[in-house]
Amino acid sequence: QKEVEQDPGPLSVPEGAIVSLNCTYSNSAFQYFMWYRQYSRKGPDLLMYTYSSGNKEDGRFTAQVDKSSKYISLFIRDSQPSDSATYLCAGRKTSYDKVIFGPGTSLSVIP
């Protein structure tokens, strides 16, 4: 079993829609959670970094972590065609431990 699981998609939504991306993880020791965005032929870029359970908002993006159910979510409001990318969730046990990524969900936002 992979430590971090994601539905690979592809997910296709119309411009302006609210997008919900989800991950589950199996390692209960994870305390830090991240969402990265990866455009084609580029390396991933950090979107959100959260510690423990709770919500974090940054502009159109909201990250949610529920440690009791080992569930991570990313919500994108007013989605734009420029949001079309692969979204990777990740977790780590301590702030100096290796970062473990999910396989990514491919998102297309259609104009």
Next chain:
Amino acid sequence: KAGVTQTPRYLIKTRGQQVTLSCSPISGHRSVSWYQQTPGQGLQFLFEYFSETQRNKGNFPGRFSGRQFSNSRSEMNVSTLELGDSALYLCASSETGGGEKLFFGSGTQLSVL
């Protein structure tokens, strides 16, 4: 500041050969991590170096090795290449490797024939 630089961008090798990939981190960053990315497995952690010492290691065979130099530049080596080693190899740097953002390069696309 210049970003993370990986060379070469593309590489074609045959089975049994060995390959060395290079990563130059952002100036001032002392931690370098390596990841293998494939369509089926996603991003898998290979190893992390900090101040020339391997600090974390993933679950890859001993054919995969790395090192870090005193200027923080890092290389990874894969010996006795197998077809399954075909992947995008990504390098990421951070100031200390702890708690902050990983900055990724654009990767080296390795094809093993």
